[in-house]
Amino acid sequence: MALEKTWRWFGENDPITLNHLKQMGVEGVVTALHHVPNGEMWMKDEILRVKENIENHDMRWSVVESLPVSEGIKTYSDDWSRLIANYQHSIRNLGECGLDTVCYNFMPVLDWARTDLEYQLPNSTESMYFDFSTFVAFDVFILKRPGAETQYSAKLVEKARVVYDNMTEEDAEKLVHNIIIATQQFIDGVVNGSSPDPKQEFLTYIDVYKNIDKKKLRENLKAFLNEIIPVAEEVGVRLAIHPDDPPFSLLGLPRIMTQLEDYEWLLQANTSQNNGITFCSGSLSARKDNDLLKIINKTSERIHFVHLRNTQLLDDGSFYESGHLKGSQNMDGILLALLEEQQRRKDLGRKDIRMPFRPDHGLKVLTDFENEYNPGYPLIGRLKGLSEIDGLMKGLEYVLTANRQTKLI
Known part of the structure; x- marks a missing residue:
């Protein structure tokens, strides 16, 4: 058995x-x-x-x-x-x-959400990583969800700001793709990558839950x-x-x-x-x-x-798949x-x-x-x-x- x-x-x-x-x-x-x-x-x-x-x-x-x-x-x-x-x-x-x-x-x-889909471990294998401050940077400074900054501690928002300030435009675009599209489209997620503005489409879906x-x-x-x-x-x-x-x-x-x-x-x-x-x-x-x-x-x-x-x-509160x-x-x-x-x-x-x-x-x-x-x-x-x-x-x-x-x- x-x-x-x-x-x-x-x-x-x-x-x-x-x-x-x-x-x-x-x-x-x-x-x-x-x-x-x-x-x-x-x-x-x-x-x-x-x-x-x-x-x-x-x-x-x-x-x-x-x-x-x-x-x-x-x-x-x-x-x-x-x-x-x-x-x-x-x-x-x-x-x-x-x-x-x-x-x-x-x-x-x-x-499901991860911030890094190519996180390299010491043995050269690749894993997936959820970094809390990077996710907050996505939410507050890239997605710019209304009121997002009030839902985290001031210390975490400041840490996220440092993360964001050190991102290139390409880094920010990749993060958006990882969270909104790459981890979602193959499992029938709500945003499939066809929209010219996936961030706005994502925000629209989130807004539906404002009273839930x-x-x-x-x-x-x-x-x-x-x-x-x-x-x-x-x-x-x-x-x-x-x-x-x-x-x-x-x-x-x-x-x-x-x-x-x-x-x-x-x-x-x-x-x-x-x-x-x-x-x-x-x-x-x-x-x-x-x-x-x-x-x-x-x-x-x-x-x-x-x-x-x-x-x-x-x-x-961060984690990676080990x-x-x-x-x-x-x-x-x-x-x-x-x-x-x-x-x-x-x-x-x-x-x-x-x-x-x-x-x-x-x-x-x-x-x-x-x-x-x-x-x-x-x-x-x-x-x-x-x-x-x-x-x-x-x-x-x-x-x-x-x-x-x-x-x-």
């Missing part, structure tokens, strides 16, 4: 092919209908076309990541009813086509769940919300999946077993006060999907806790014992530098992470099995 090994695949335009995945021993594919615009219905023929292509390579479509929740649902816009109906139909179609797990997020406007605080966004998520979960229950689909990345407020926007208290609220807001979470060690680890083992312990029975990677936290095992978090303990939950499910006779995981993001290593991959998604770096996690998992499984047999004697 082991967590199901999966891999995020970005469809037919992904330079990493299904044949590559098959060769690497991947068991399940994590993908989406990336060509379908956000808010539109996913049709059965398109779902089956992708599913059959994956199965023809001797793998299964393990998890849908993501079925995007459009901004109109998050803000409860005038178009909410149509968008909800399309999401319901999409969930129904997925379930009737044999898909059972859907990852989604409820992050306003900005999905954390409480209101929670209400909108609860309304979404109340409409979608009954359909998911009917067709056997488990919804797994992804935590905010990073797990704290950005750009004055509310973030509602950042810590244990948020998960406890979520699981009470809709008590269905089909309302669950994606446990992402990388996202959650970027907040110093998050105890990841405690989060697993409190939410384990509703963990439907797992993302595994590590981060290195810095004293000022690989899959090495970093600020105890990945041995995290993986052990997940394997124990899998065994518990097996003992209870639950059907959801696969507990699919994927190696999330990855360092650029070796021939990754010779290819154009989506930010955070290189081939060799993720394969290295998959191998490391698989090896650790096999060792932990051996110990768990031995301990279990000893207790039975």
Whole structure:
């Protein structure tokens, strides 16, 4: 028994092919209908076309990541009813086509954020970095979001000013591209790079949330769940919300999946077993006060999907992605806790014992530098992470099995 090994695949335009995945021993594919615009219905023929292509390579479509929740649902816009109906139909179609797990997020406007996509580590590999003062420089001095400077300490704003003053025009443009476009367009973000003025388009989206605080966004998520979960229950689909990345407020926007208290609220807001979470060690680890083992312990029975990677936290709240095992978090303990939950499910006779995981993001290593991959998604770096996690998992499984047999004697 082991967590199901999966891999995020970005469809037919992904330079990493299904044949590559098959060769690497991947068991399940994590993908989406990336060509379908956000808010539109996913049709059965398109779902089956992708599913059959994956199965023809001797793998299964393990998890849908993501079925995007459009901004109109998050803000409860005038178009909410149509968008909800399309999401319901999409969930129904997925379930009737044999898909059972859907990852989604409820992050306003900005999905995930990094300031440097080519951060070089001492061993010459490349990582992704979130530098707090650089992000503040982007928010206050480049984006010039109204009122932004009042939402940070004077000391941090002054530090950000120094960062900004030392930027060239090219540096500033690259930072805008990294935050607004490069990390967003391949995951169906709101700004896809086609606008002549992406900063203004971004500000327009942010402005929609001027009257939506954390409480209101929670209400909108609860309304979404109340409409979608009954359909998911009917067709056997488990919804797994992804935590905010990073797990704290950005750009004055509310973030509602950042810590244990948020998960406890979520699981009470809709008590269905089909309302669950994606446990992402990388996202959650970027907040110093998050105890990841405690989060697993409190939410384990509703963990439907797992993302595994590590981060290195810095004293000022900045962080960089440090690989899959090495970093600020105890990945041995995290993986052990997940394997124990899998065994518990097996003992209870639950059907959801696969507990699919994927190696999330990855360092650029070796021939990754010779290819154009989506930010955070290189081939060799993720394969290295998959191998490391698989090896650790096999060792932990051996110990768990031995301990279990000893207790039975």
